[in-house]
Amino acid sequence: MAAPRPVPGLDPEEPFGSAAARVVTVRADELWTMAERVRRTGDPEAIHDMRVASRRLRASLEVFATCFPGQPRKAVLKDVKGLADALGARRDPDVLLEALAPLRESFGRQDQPGVTALTTALEAERDAGSSVVEAALAEADRTDLHGRIEELVRSVKG
Amino acid sequence: MKAKKVKGLKPSMPLGAAAERIVQTRLAEIEQLAPAALADAEPGDTHDLRIAVKRLRYVLDATSPVLGPYAENARKHLRRLQDVLGEVQDCDVLVARAETRQAELHAHDIAAMIAHPKDPAAARHRTAYRGLAMVSAHFAARRAFAVRRFRRAWHALEREEFAAKLRAASRGGAGAA
Numbered sequence: 001m002a003a004p005r006p007v008p009g010l011d012p013e014e015p016f017g018s019a020a021a022r023v024v025t026v027r028a029d030e031l032w033t034m035a036e037r038v039r040r041t042g043d044p045e046a047i048h049d050m051r052v053a054s055r056r057l058r059a060s061l062e063v064f065a066t067c068f069p070g071q072p073r074k075a076v077l078k079d080v081k082g083l084a085d086a087l088g089a090r091r092d093p094d095v096l097l098e099a100l101a102p103l104r105e106s107f108g109r110q111d112q113p114g115v116t117a118l119t120t121a122l123e124a125e126r127d128a129g130s131s132v133v134e135a136a137l138a139e140a141d142r143t144d145l146h147g148r149i150e151e152l153v154r155s156v157k158g
Numbered sequence: 159m160k161a162k163k164v165k166g167l168k169p170s171m172p173l174g175a176a177a178e179r180i181v182q183t184r185l186a187e188i189e190q191l192a193p194a195a196l197a198d199a200e201p202g203d204t205h206d207l208r209i210a211v212k213r214l215r216y217v218l219d220a221t222s223p224v225l226g227p228y229a230e231n232a233r234k235h236l237r238r239l240q241d242v243l244g245e246v247q248d249c250d251v252l253v254a255r256a257e258t259r260q261a262e263l264h265a266h267d268i269a270a271m272i273a274h275p276k277d278p279a280a281a282r283h284r285t286a287y288r289g290l291a292m293v294s295a296h297f298a299a300r301r302a303f304a305v306r307r308f309r310r311a312w313h314a315l316e317r318e319e320f321a322a323k324l325r326a327a328s329r330g331g332a333g334a335a
Binding site: 004006007010011012013014015016017019020023055056059060062063064066067095096099100103107110111112113114115116117118121122156157 | 161167168169170171172173174175176177180213216217219220221223224248251252255256259260263283285286287288289290291292293296297330
């Protein structure tokens with residue numbers, strides 16, 4: 001995953017609220033750029049990158065919590081978290097499968113059925129995770145998460 | 159683990175002052191959680207510390223341009239700490255997953271042997287038990303190595319006076335890189 005996109009011109013003397021609007025805007029842009037890649041390719045790396053972007057957005061909504069109106073921020077935060085969880089449902093089995101892969105070489109023949117028993121279960125979870133991501137992206141569209149984040153940024157206090 | 163609330167934040171206050179308060183609070187959380195994670199490295203303790211480290215890192219992602227130069231170094235140190243704690247966490251998950259899978263297959267086999275008491279071959283998952291026990295042992299051992307690396311990384315941060323330097327950097331400007 002690339003480093004977070006810089007937020008140009010942040011100044012220690014600028015109001016916390018104005019920084020909040022700018023940081024959340026950049027983090028949301030990152031998320032939607034990654035979402036486009038996920039929709040287009042469904043590639044595991046794109047899933048990973050979008051998950052990281054969703055966590056960064058979530059973190060900035062928490063760091064700058066006091067700058068946004070409570071209820072809309074909580075609703076957006078809940079939905080961003082839901083998106084991150086859905087991406088985790090797809091990504092986490094991949095991480096575990098990657099860790100198990102070397103055991104195909106290093107474990108003996110008698111131990112392979114055990115490795116297979118675990119990898120088969122994880123592969124099934126990974127496949128189910130793709131549908132979870134699709135559903136979460138559709139839900140984000142249906143509830144206009146993109147628009148609600150923009151609205152949240154416009155309503156920043158201070 | 160719920161994040162500690164940062165007191166006294168206001169939208170109208172300068173970003174630098176707000177960032178200082180947030181960094182100090184998140185850093186204090188890490189300092190509070192680290193002793194337990196270092197002592198026994200129980201899964202809950204290492205997990206809580208990993209989350210706290212991640213929270214501080216995300217704060218620095220958003221605010222390091224307005225902090226002192228050491229904030230950028232701190233971000234990299236936290237990333238390394240988060241990576242090794244992430245490896246501990248992955249091992250915990252894999253040990254648990256292997257044990258759960260073994261218990262599930264064992265239960266299936268018991269049910270099959272009850273249904274076919276004269277046919278030991280009904281326990282068709284029996285060949286997987288040994289490998290699953292090996293997976294569990296393998297990741298328990300890897301966890302021990304990861305915990306060792308975590309302790310080394312933490313002690314290196316202490317020697318570097320990471321916390322004092324980051325506190326100084328959070329006050330803006332101070333804190334050499």
